[in-house]
Amino acid sequence: MARGSDTAPAEATPVREMGRGTRTLLLVLALAALIAAPFYVYPVFLMTLLCFGLFAAAFNLLLGYTGLLSFGHAAFFGGAAYFTAHAAKVWGWPPEFALLLGVIGAAGLGVVMGAIAIRRQGIYFAMITLALSQMFFFACLQMPFTHGEDGIQSVPRGRLFGLIDLNQTLNMYFFVLAVFLLGLLIIWRFVNSPFGMILKAIRENEQRAVSLGYAVPAFKLGAFVMSAALAGLAGGLKALVLQFATLTDVAWQMSGEVILMTLIGGIGTMLGPILGSSIVIALQQRLATSDFPVTIITGLVFMVCVLLFRRGLIGELAHSRIGRAMGLRPPG
Amino acid sequence: MDALSQTAEPRVVLSARGLGKDFSGFTAVNNVNLDVRHARIHALIGPNGAGKTTVFNLLTKFLQPTRGTITLMGTDITRMAPDAVARMGLVRSFQISAVFPHLTVLENVRVALQRPAELHTQFWRSLKALDVLNGRAEVLLDELGLTPWRDTRAADLSYGRKRVLEIATTLALDPEVLLLDEPMAGMGHEDVHTVADIIREVAKHRAVLMVEHNLSVVEDICDHVTVLQRGEILAEGDYATVSNDPRVRTAYMGSEA
Ligand SMILES: Nc1ncnc2c1ncn2[C@@H]1O[C@H](COP(=O)(O)OP(=O)(O)O)[C@@H](O)[C@H]1O
Numbered sequence: 001m002a003r004g005s006d007t008a009p010a011e012a013t014p015v016r017e018m019g020r021g022t023r024t025l026l027l028v029l030a031l032a033a034l035i036a037a038p039f040y041v042y043p044v045f046l047m048t049l050l051c052f053g054l055f056a057a058a059f060n061l062l063l064g065y066t067g068l069l070s071f072g073h074a075a076f077f078g079g080a081a082y083f084t085a086h087a088a089k090v091w092g093w094p095p096e097f098a099l100l101l102g103v104i105g106a107a108g109l110g111v112v113m114g115a116i117a118i119r120r121q122g123i124y125f126a127m128i129t130l131a132l133s134q135m136f137f138f139a140c141l142q143m144p145f146t147h148g149e150d151g152i153q154s155v156p157r158g159r160l161f162g163l164i165d166l167n168q169t170l171n172m173y174f175f176v177l178a179v180f181l182l183g184l185l186i187i188w189r190f191v192n193s194p195f196g197m198i199l200k201a202i203r204e205n206e207q208r209a210v211s212l213g214y215a216v217p218a219f220k221l222g223a224f225v226m227s228a229a230l231a232g233l234a235g236g237l238k239a240l241v242l243q244f245a246t247l248t249d250v251a252w253q254m255s256g257e258v259i260l261m262t263l264i265g266g267i268g269t270m271l272g273p274i275l276g277s278s279i280v281i282a283l284q285q286r287l288a289t290s291d292f293p294v295t296i297i298t299g300l301v302f303m304v305c306v307l308l309f310r311r312g313l314i315g316e317l318a319h320s321r322i323g324r325a326m327g328l329r330p331p332g
Numbered sequence: 333m334d335a336l337s338q339t340a341e342p343r344v345v346l347s348a349r350g351l352g353k354d355f356s357g358f359t360a361v362n363n364v365n366l367d368v369r370h371a372r373i374h375a376l377i378g379p380n381g382a383g384k385t386t387v388f389n390l391l392t393k394f395l396q397p398t399r400g401t402i403t404l405m406g407t408d409i410t411r412m413a414p415d416a417v418a419r420m421g422l423v424r425s426f427q428i429s430a431v432f433p434h435l436t437v438l439e440n441v442r443v444a445l446q447r448p449a450e451l452h453t454q455f456w457r458s459l460k461a462l463d464v465l466n467g468r469a470e471v472l473l474d475e476l477g478l479t480p481w482r483d484t485r486a487a488d489l490s491y492g493r494k495r496v497l498e499i500a501t502t503l504a505l506d507p508e509v510l511l512l513d514e515p516m517a518g519m520g521h522e523d524v525h526t527v528a529d530i531i532r533e534v535a536k537h538r539a540v541l542m543v544e545h546n547l548s549v550v551e552d553i554c555d556h557v558t559v560l561q562r563g564e565i566l567a568e569g570d571y572a573t574v575s576n577d578p579r580v581r582t583a584y585m586g587s588e589a
């Protein structure tokens with residue numbers, strides 16, 4: 001073979017291993033912080049952060065790791081919130097089964113919406129998911145079990161496995177933390193699995209993946225349903241935390257918000273969506289009592305982030321020297 | 333069995349009859365008949381815009397033909413999806429190099445191996461599950477001289493090596509028919525020779541249809557040549573026959589020589 005520009009293969013490997021220890025250390029510290037947090041910060045606020053962090057991470061599974069921009073994820077989040085709330089309140093199901101119903105319901109919605117939208121590309125895909133989620137919104141508005149404008153209120157948290165009383169705030173917090181970590185673990189495994197490898201190949205060169213015999217729509221649908229199910233997990237959890245499910249959760253603004261959260265933090269990173277959602281939620285809570293219109297502020301934050309940090313906050317950090325030393329992986 | 337059938341050409345594995353494609357009124361390919369045979373290298377040549385890539389897209393079902401039929405190993409594939417055709421053993425490369433840029437050389441080849449090994453749907457297993465494919469992948473890398481770049485990202489390879497990696501990935505599927513769209517375009521002399529040797533070697537056990545502009549390569553390694561012009565077949569035969577055809581000389585080679 002002729003000498004090309006690529007004659008130094010030896011130095012290709014170590015970059016990835018660098019900072020591995022630092023990364024483990026950071027993970028342990030983060031975990032410790034999450035365990036200690038409810039003793040210093042208002043737990044319901046923390047739980048809200050965890051719910052929306054999981055929602056954004058689930059959304060990012062689709063946008064960041066599959067390359068599909070959905071504008072209809074509120075249907076899964078809000079739909080699951082309704083299912084979980086209804087099962088817990090009307091049927092008196094224990095929280096773990098109510099949550100499971102929310103996940104299954106969201107996955108079912110994901111199968112239907114995904115099957116219709118998946119063959120479209122780019123903006124058409126986004127438009128179809130938006131249209132379908134709007135149809136679901138109106139269905140929720142009309143159906144009696146959602147109680148229209150009132151929503152489902154005073155959802156009981158119940159006893160986990162019939163044993164642990166989730167009305168105890170700390171119990172609830174650690175349950176939410178466990179579900180949040182489980183959700184992230186599932187996303188991590190999904191992305192770093194044999195299936196995830198094919199998803200990555202499809203994202204990098206779809207035509208080539210087809211020419212190798214991969215049924216691309218089936219892989220995209222798989223990722224779509226997984227993302228929907230996890231968004232449902234977040235939505236159901238939110239219904240138990242805040243003890244209500246309303247039309248706000250299924251409205252198109254919620255679909256927009258999760259896009260915003262993910263882009264601010266950085267798509268295609270594990271931490272980006274969590275940081276992004278924390279910023280947005282914190283802003284919303286801060287400004288909730290002021291006269292300032294929240295949407296304008298979050299919109300401004302979004303614009304600044306997109307203009308200054310095109311890869312998102314975590315994406316830029318991962319590309320920087322500091323990020324590398326910390327063992328963060330750049331997206332891609 | 334008489335002597336004739338013993339010297340007869342090997343079986344046809346891919347054939348097209350009356351193949352045609354219109355792009356909103358413009359006929360890019362018209363009435364193309366092709367017979368691609370096992371263990372033979374078949375060249376598709378012709379000036380730029382003649383419709384060679386379009387023929388490839390039709391044969392591999394990346395484009396739906398407007399007219400005609402395509403048969404792969406006795407099965408009519410005219411209405412099939414491109415991924416299904418690939419799974420039947422008709423695998424193509426692309427005119428513009430098609431690797432997975434952010435995957436390593438090893439991972440590129442493994443992506444191809446994952447499907448036949450049924451390691452493509454598991455979303456609950458660790459990436460370590462793919463290590464069982466390393467042995468087979470490394471053999472391929474070794475055969476094509478890519479071993480030193482095993483863990484290099486494909487994006488960091490030289491152009492020539494990207495094309496070799498593409499061939500390695502294609503061969504990983506052990507296809508019955510190989511379609512190569514300008515596999516040597518933009519390569520240096522040495523690379524051209526290496527790739528020509530590789531193609532000659534792999535064609536011992538499979539059919540190869542390739543688009544190639546380098547006529548000395550065509551003369552060197554191809555058994556059969558089809559000349560395309562403005563979407564239609566202008567001439568056909570072995571290299572000597574085709575290159576002496578006066579129509580081919582004026583239409584194509586005149587500008588080359
Ligand atoms: N998708 C398409 N839409 C419209 N015209 C096309 C398309 N693909 C190819 N063509 C046209 O068909 C003709 C043949 O193109 P192509 O098959 O790429 O030629 P070649 O590979 O022989 O250079 C060209 O005139 C090209 O512009």
Ligand SMILES: [Mg+2]
Nearest residue numbers: 384385386427
């Ligand atoms: Mg071409």
